[in-house]
Amino acid sequence: MEHKNWNLLDEALGLHNNDNDNAKPWPLCGRFVLVEDCVDTSAAFVLHHILKRSFSSHPSSAVLFLAFSHPFSHYDRVLRKLGCNLTAQRDNGRLFFLPMLMFQCPGEGKPNHDGLASMFEQIERVITVLHQDKKSISIIIDDISFLEVAANGSSDDVLNLLHYCLTLTSEYGCAFIALDHKDIYLNDGERTAVILEMEYLADILVKAEPLATGLAKDVHGQLMVLDKETHQHGISAIKSYNFHFKIKENGTECFYPGTKIQ
Amino acid sequence: MADSICRTLRDGALEGELAPTLTIKDSLASPFAFHVFSHILLQLSSHVIAQKSQSQGIVIVALSRSPSFYAALLNMNGVDVAASNKWIHILDCYTDPLGWKDKTRKSVNATDCSPQISLPTTSFKTVKDVDKLFSVITELGRGLVGENKARFCVAIDSLSVLLRHASLQSVAGLLSDLRGHDQVSNIFGLLHSDLHEERAVAALEYMSSMVASVDPYHHSADGQKGFLGDSFSQQNLTKGKFNVRSKRRNGRVRVTCEELKVEPGGISFASVSSVDGTAIAGLLPKVQFNLQLSEKERIDRSNVVLPFEHQGNGRPIQIYDGRRSLEESNSEANPISSGKKEDSAMGEIIYFRDSDDEMPDSDEDPDDDLDI
Numbered sequence A: 001m002e003h004k005n006w007n008l009l010d011e012a013l014g015l016h017n018n019d020n021d022n023a024k025p026w027p028l029c030g031r032f033v034l035v036e037d038c039v040d041t042s043a044a045f046v047l048h049h050i051l052k053r054s055f056s057s058h059p060s061s062a063v064l065f066l067a068f069s070h071p072f073s074h075y076d077r078v079l080r081k082l083g084c085n086l087t088a089q090r091d092n093g094r095l096f097f098l099p100m101l102m103f104q105c106p107g108e109g110k111p112n113h114d115g116l117a118s119m120f121e122q123i124e125r126v127i128t129v130l131h132q133d134k135k136s137i138s139i140i141i142d143d144i145s146f147l148e149v150a151a152n153g154s155s156d157d158v159l160n161l162l163h164y165c166l167t168l169t170s171e172y173g174c175a176f177i178a179l180d181h182k183d184i185y186l187n188d189g190e191r192t193a194v195i196l197e198m199e200y201l202a203d204i205l206v207k208a209e210p211l212a213t214g215l216a217k218d219v220h221g222q223l224m225v226l227d228k229e230t231h232q233h234g235i236s237a238i239k240s241y242n243f244h245f246k247i248k249e250n251g252t253e254c255f256y257p258g259t260k261i262q
Numbered sequence B: 001m002a003d004s005i006c007r008t009l010r011d012g013a014l015e016g017e018l019a020p021t022l023t024i025k026d027s028l029a030s031p032f033a034f035h036v037f038s039h040i041l042l043q044l045s046s047h048v049i050a051q052k053s054q055s056q057g058i059v060i061v062a063l064s065r066s067p068s069f070y071a072a073l074l075n076m077n078g079v080d081v082a083a084s085n086k087w088i089h090i091l092d093c094y095t096d097p098l099g100w101k102d103k104t105r106k107s108v109n110a111t112d113c114s115p116q117i118s119l120p121t122t123s124f125k126t127v128k129d130v131d132k133l134f135s136v137i138t139e140l141g142r143g144l145v146g147e148n149k150a151r152f153c154v155a156i157d158s159l160s161v162l163l164r165h166a167s168l169q170s171v172a173g174l175l176s177d178l179r180g181h182d183q184v185s186n187i188f189g190l191l192h193s194d195l196h197e198e199r200a201v202a203a204l205e206y207m208s209s210m211v212a213s214v215d216p217y218h219h220s221a222d223g224q225k226g227f228l229g230d231s232f233s234q235q236n237l238t239k240g241k242f243n244v245r246s247k248r249r250n251g252r253v254r255v256t257c258e259e260l261k262v263e264p265g266g267i268s269f270a271s272v273s274s275v276d277g278t279a280i281a282g283l284l285p286k287v288q289f290n291l292q293l294s295e296k297e298r299i300d301r302s303n304v305v306l307p308f309e310h311q312g313n314g315r316p317i318q319i320y321d322g323r324r325s326l327e328e329s330n331s332e333a334n335p336i337s338s339g340k341k342e343d344s345a346m347g348e349i350i351y352f353r354d355s356d357d358e359m360p361d362s363d364e365d366p367d368d369d370l371d372i
Helices: A008-013 A044-057 A072-081 A086-091 A113-132 A144-150 A155-172 A193-201 B002-011 B033-049 B067-076 B082-086 B100-108 B130-145 B159-165 B168-180 B198-206 B231-236 B277-281 B295-303 B326-342
Strands: A032-037 A062-067 A095-099 A137-141 A175-181 A204-209 A221-227 A239-248 A251-255 B021-026 B055-062 B088-092 B121-123 B151-156 B184-192 B210-216 B239-247 B253-263 B266-271
Touching (some): A008 A204, A032 A193, A044 A072, A044 A137, A062 A072, A155 B100, B002 B033, B002 B210, B002 B239, B021 B033, B033 B253, B033 B266, B055 B067, B130 B168, B184 B198, B231 B239
Parallel strands (some): A032 A175, A062 A137, A137 A175, B021 B210, B055 B151, B088 B121
Antiparallel strands (some): A204 A221, A239 A251, B253 B266
16 A cells, blocks of 8 residues: 555544555445535535545445546546546546536436436446446445436435445445535525435545634644444444644645644 | 233133234333344244143234344244244344345345254245235234134334334234234234334334333433433343233223343343342432431431420320410429429520629510509
């Protein structure tokens, strides 16, 4: 492994347990990681981080990336700064990048099940091909809210698609990582059922929020990671991790509140 | 209380009565309903294996967990999965609830590469069709226990998912049909109460003879989990309150409360009375003045002699009722004054008259001689 410097985010996600042990499956395998952010604090860096880690998790790991919010060139630039060459990975057949920016379910204004069903068909086809090579696969959706736009605002269809993606996690042992914005679901202070249902489904919930005290130069926000530890098939309590982060040009610094030394 | 739920479910339905129905509900603040669900499922399966229960088989309607999850769950808890095909059957509404995969599988002709499922499973691909779901459940149950009077129990692992796919009326209809079915011994299902309108939750609660609700151990003030984890929200991650409301046939409702604790091996229940006092004291709002008494303060308080409390300890009770004249009481006043002298440490008023000019108190107006 080329990297040893696990940070708090790796620890919270359980990624550090996998160090130099290719026999074990990737800790995120078979799990659903839901990343929630808000307007003030973007959590896209968590996706970048997981994307980078998933390539280095296993020599034959692969990623299926469904891009709704940014084109490939964007991720290529960002990940290059983090020390990961997406173009090379794509050419190696380890990254399947499905640009969904222009995806729109047919039938404007009314929910259409076939649109998302065909999208799932596309996903599953890639997964079955990848699975034959015995790779540990991660499915990453970079923005569920755009998926909802593409589904003509039908949150039921979105949840159905999410459910189907989740069935892939138990069938093929894929990791499923999705980003969503939580404040777009706020309705008179009440949260709507869509985001709540996703939180129920999630095995690991990563929440990014700004500092309660407002903007700061050295701290860009705080992360809360709730790990339901459902992967052991057993019953266990929820673990929670809280820490602050600072996003840098070539990585993210995570630290416990008050422990950062300049 | 969890035991009594299991007992009720184990004992099953009486002839000519509706089958007992349990709804387990939770909310995101304390999402442990599935823990309770699997606990009850395991208890019931051990009863079924030991043939101690009325039901001779279990049909699990799997909507939110995969069949392989249940196989692993039973296996981990020492249930012989290989021999389970006689008493358990999973109706798999999880893998392909809407038939999307059907199309793909036909076109690609992919091999089924799912992990080894050792539990007997039937897949169901039209979850929206609740009538069909009912007929399939009863068919499967009949397949397990046979055509005779034997009964089976139905476990629905997410009524919430069912409610998302189908209308409240049809889900309520399904439950009602199952309760009235003469081969169903009991039904239990799981509901995430904050995903639905209140009326949907209420409707399902009306249809259940027991409602077990998992509530957060501590309610935080803003209804959300505190971000930088105070100790209360930390406790909510491992504990919950387990409230059970059970309805008897005669309409009597019994409500009990227990503490639910999530441990690595499973969940345990404890009565609330065993909760230590510090936890309750911690619930009080933080104020500057002290609302609690220390042990010393409590002892001191109990030593205070309240007015009139000193009377009645052998001595005649002296209460001036205002009717007797002063002279009359003068002679009798001696015992009191002497009594007072006994414990002069208690304090007394000593008064010296300044001079003879000063008259004792009289009714005369002291300003009488003023010439205004």
